[in-house]
Amino acid sequence: MQRKVLSTIEEVKIYSDPYRMQILNMYNKQGRPSTVKEIADLMGEVPAKVHYHVKKLESIGLLSMVSTREINGIIAKYYEPFKGEIHLRHEDEENSPLKQVFRSEAMKLLNEMYEQSRRRFMKQAEHGEDMFGQISDMALYGTREEMEQLFKAITKLCEPYAEKGKRGEQQAFQLFVTVSEQMEDAPSAGSDDVEPQGKGERKSRSGSQDSGHAGTRSAASAKRKR
Helix, strand or coil, rough: EEEEEECCCHHHHHHHHHHHHHHHHHHHHHHCCCCHHHHHHHCCCCCHHHHHHHHHHHHHCCCCEEEEEECCCCCEEEECCCCCCEECCCCCCCCCCCHHHHHHHHHHHHHHHHHHHHHHHHHHHHHHHCCCCCCCCCCCCCCCCEEEEHHCCCCCHHHHHHHCCCCCCCCCCCCCCCCCCCCCCHHHHHHHHCCCEEEEECEEEECCCCCCCCCCCCEEEECECC
């Protein structure tokens, strides 16, 4: 499994932009390398606008140009999205101002991921003829290490469906998974009670893209500082 670490505030800002998340989702939905024009047409946008954001995503390695082809005298560039785990990690001193800004930007990203997942599910719940989407909310009991292993097992189970891409009559679905420690009062977005994984680290796992809806393709978890 590939792994990419975003360790600066600028990298997190580039990744967390909602419009860029839509672009990444469109590339994932395609299931093949695509040009900026193809993505712009799917989004109903001007290619020049999409191209600006594609270059931003390329600068942090979340999009990569994999091939070129001449079409009517114009060189078409084909990009594909990064597939793997994306880690957010800042290693400045715990109480440094930059660390606090990094934490704030990371929380904005998590909020956006949750909100887009909620919108996708509610859209299907409200308009879908066949209510396929399922939701589960249950209490689990075990050690922190056991819960980490459970999350990894769920991710591993999904890999064959996420990596092969859409084929034939297959449909695209979205899975958003979180495992969190129960707390009486959830900390606010800027609270110091929220401690990322490891040394200032949060992780998001790339997954499949839902059918026709914009949104992030990641599942994320945030740990609370003991």
